[in-house]
Every structure is written in C-alpha cells, then in structure tokens.
Amino acid sequence: DQQVKQNSPSLSVQEGRISILNCDYTNSMFDYFLWYKKYPAEGPTFLISISSIKDKNEDGRFTVFLNKSAKHLSLHIVPSQPGDSAVYFCAASAQTGANNLFFGTGTRLTVIP
Amino acid sequence: NAGVTQTPKFQVLKTGQSMTLQCAQDMNHNSMYWYRQDPGMGLRLIYYSASEGTTDKGEVPNGYNVSRLNKREFSLRLESAAPSQTSVYFCASSQGQRSSYEQYFGPGTRLTVT
Numbered sequence: 001d002q003q004v005k006q007n008s009p010s011l012s013v014q015e016g017r018i019s020i021l022n023c024d025y026t027n028s029m030f031d032y033f034l035w036y037k038k039y040p041a042e043g044p045t046f047l048i049s050i051s052s053i054k055d056k057n058e059d060g061r062f063t064v065f066l067n068k069s070a071k072h073l074s075l076h077i078v079p080s081q082p083g084d085s086a087v088y089f090c091a092a093s094a095q096t097g098a099n100n101l102f103f104g105t106g107t108r109l110t111v112i113p
Numbered sequence: 114n115a116g117v118t119q120t121p122k123f124q125v126l127k128t129g130q131s132m133t134l135q136c137a138q139d140m141n142h143n144s145m146y147w148y149r150q151d152p153g154m155g156l157r158l159i160y161y162s163a164s165e166g167t168t169d170k171g172e173v174p175n176g177y178n179v180s181r182l183n184k185r186e187f188s189l190r191l192e193s194a195a196p197s198q199t200s201v202y203f204c205a206s207s208q209g210q211r212s213s214y215e216q217y218f219g220p221g222t223r224l225t226v227t
Binding site (some may be wrong): 002004006032034041042043044045046049051089091093095098099100101102103104105106 | 117148153154155156157158161169171172203205210211212213215216217218219220221
C-alpha cells in the first residue's frame with residue numbers, strides 16, 4: 001500500500017512560469033518530508049526538505065509547502081527553467097523508529113523553452 | 114571524490130542464477146541503503162545498514178541478502194534470481210540514519226531477469 005502518493009505522473013510548464021508538484025501521504029506518523037530530483041541514468045539527488053514543525057521552507061527558486069491537516073505537500077519552482085526537466089520524487093519519514101524514507105512514484109516535469 | 118559508485122551498471126540474469134551488486138562510498142558515511150525502483154512504484158527500501166556491522170530489513174527484503182563489508186562497502190546479493198526482481202537498483206549513503214541527513218545515491222544498476 002503506497003503511503004506516499006504523487007497522483008500526477010507528468011507535468012509540462014513553459015519556461016519562466018511556476019511549476020507546482022503535489023504529494024499526498026497517508027501515514028500520520030510522518031514528520032519529515034523531502035523532495036528528490038532525478039535525471040535519466042543518474043541516481044536521485046536531494047533538493048529540499050521540511051520538518052512537520054514548519055509549513056514552508058524556501059531555498060532559492062524552490063519552495064516546499066506542508067499542510068499537515070490535509071496530509072499534503074507541494075513543491076513550487078519559480079521561475080521554471082529547462083534544466084529543471086527531470087523526475088521529482090516526494091519522500092517522507094517518521095523520525096521516531098527507523099527513520100526510513102518512503103518514496104512516491106514520481107512526477108516527470110518538462111519545462112518547455 | 115567519486116561519491117557513491119555501483120557495479121555493474123547493467124546485468125541480465127536467467128531465473129535461478131545468483132549475483133552480487135556492489136556499492137562503495139568515499140564520503141566516510143555511516144549509513145548505507147539499497148533501494149529498488151519499479152515503474153509505478155517509486156523507490157522502495159530493500160535493506161539498510163545504520164552503521165558498520167549492522168544491517169536491517171527495509172520494506173521489501175524477501176529474496177535478497179546484504180553484507181556491510183566495511184564502512185565503505187555495502188553489497189546486495191540475489192541468491193536465486195526471479196523475474197520479479199527485474200528492476201533498477203540504487204545504493205545510497207548518508208552521514209547518519211536520521212532522515213534529516215541527506216542521502217546520496219549511486220547511478221543505479223539495471224537488472225533484467227529472464
């Protein structure tokens with residue numbers, strides 16, 4: 001049973017516009033959330049994270065928003081650039097216990113020049 | 114500084130054959146992980162090693178064994194490969210096991226079992 005869900009397999013956005021990638025989770029014990037980015041034939045690379053004590057974390061063009069009551073988080077990329085074209089994975093963990101990461105199925109973002 | 118390296122990059126096995134996937138990191142990280150990625154399933158944790166000398170099962174450990182050979186190396190063994198183990202395998206490492214420590218991933222091994 002998928003505990004972290006990314007319901008949009010793909011997203012296309014014009015260069016310069018905002019990209020919004022969404023993620024939902026079902027396990028209320030999750031309290032730390034991450035986004036990873038993956039290019040073809042490479043391993044995922046860490047992008048940004050957020051703890052459940054916050055509702056927003058920003059790093060340059062990337063902002064992650066967390067809505068705990070809705071068990072929903074989103075990644076905003078502004079402005080989008082062609083180099084942002086990749087697969088984005090949402091991941092979550094519970095910081096008690098094993099701290100293992102549970103990944104979503106990924107969203108393929110295409111930024112059109 | 115190579116980060117996390119994996120060998121081989123590609124492998125084709127027949128059902129019932131065995132093989133070992135190798136992983137090494139040069140970042141002096143304590144924790145290491147093996148994941149598999151399947152279409153429509155995201156990455157799933159197979160086994161992890163929180164520190165040298167320890168290993169634990171993840172979400173999908175059946176059919177696999179692991180060895181933390183030393184602090185640098187963490188291998189994944191398939192004793193009797195099955196078509197259901199066709200997947201892309203990623204090794205990762207992190208400074209510690211807490212999820213706030215960034216995990217660094219290798220480039221992956223694409224395994225096909227026929």
